[in-house]
Amino acid sequence: MDTQRVRQIIHVDMDAFYASVEQRDRPELRGKAVIVAGDPKARGVVSAASYEARKFGVHSAMPTAQALRRCPHAVLLPVRMERYAEVSHAIQSIFERYTPLVEPISLDEAFLDVTACTNLFGSAERIGRAVKGQIASQTQLTASVGVAPNKFLAKLASDLKKPDGFVVITEQNKQEILDPLGVGRIWGVGKVTETALHSRGIRTIADLRATPEVELRDLVGNGATELLRLARGEDDSEVEAARQAKSLSSEQTFATDVSDPVILLAVLLEQVEEVAQRLRRRRLKARTVTLKLRYGDFRTVTRSETLGEATNLTQVLWETAERVFRQWQQSASGALRLLGFGATGLESQEAGQATLFPDPQAEKLERLDRAMDAIRDRYGRRAVHRGNRPAE
């Protein structure tokens, strides 16, 4: 890999996106505590909270009922996913004025690689300011923007002065910005790793950087090298434009290691549903299904199966994932700290469509997926699950 190349990456993160769209559309809600969430009676959760509501300790993924206890005067609104998607498209088209290398992370967040377009539009900082300004003038919404030589630092930068932030991290100032931050700010450092590091007195990124790699290996195994690279602000990962995505995946690190197959399968099913929906949104199909399994000692294995034909049907991906999981289970044991599901071998949905004999079973499953996608878009990802969801 060419490590000499200095990348110019911008990370754009809209501020309290769904809640801000609601406040913009309904001026009477401006300055008020607004919570966009699922129905508290149906065990709904918060999708977004305005900054006025966050002051009361309301945050996303919190049960709606709990959020309303913390902030009883908040205006509770249902999720209007179609509306947010519309605004997201408008923002996306602002990005595309500057670069085709846009990697959307969600409706309200994206990475832009502007390395190749600085000749045309000026420095990355200038492009970042222009993007932020155009978002404000065209959508009346604020974004927090980070500009940096890599994705890790760009994302960190956009978060440093939120909301309405604009932070530039350079090769020159990166260490001075990173050093005082807590180790939890590093990509991939979850609660478990953070606690392990704290137990050795490693609290800040400066502490981490000063720790010999051999000592870190005791704590995080092979992850030590990567952790130290991130602590030095080094990251080689590419901005993957939607069209060029090579894989889509979802993974979860557990607070405590999990060995119960019922729980693991429940988590896996959620991951399959999420990835399948992302494939369909991007009009992609996957040929290979991969499970990533990381044990408590950080040993990581992958298990894959390649299908005869690429698919984005949840049912087919799930059956394959479950089969791969059962096969792994027969040959291995041990509690997992991380489980992940990935779809690779991606091809355009249109590629294999010239089928002479439509498959009625596949058509039925496609209709089911479309219906489920529509419900989830409207009511949130946790609104519906397959009937064969394992018991929790």
Ligand SMILES: [Mg+2]
């Ligand atoms: Mg955001």
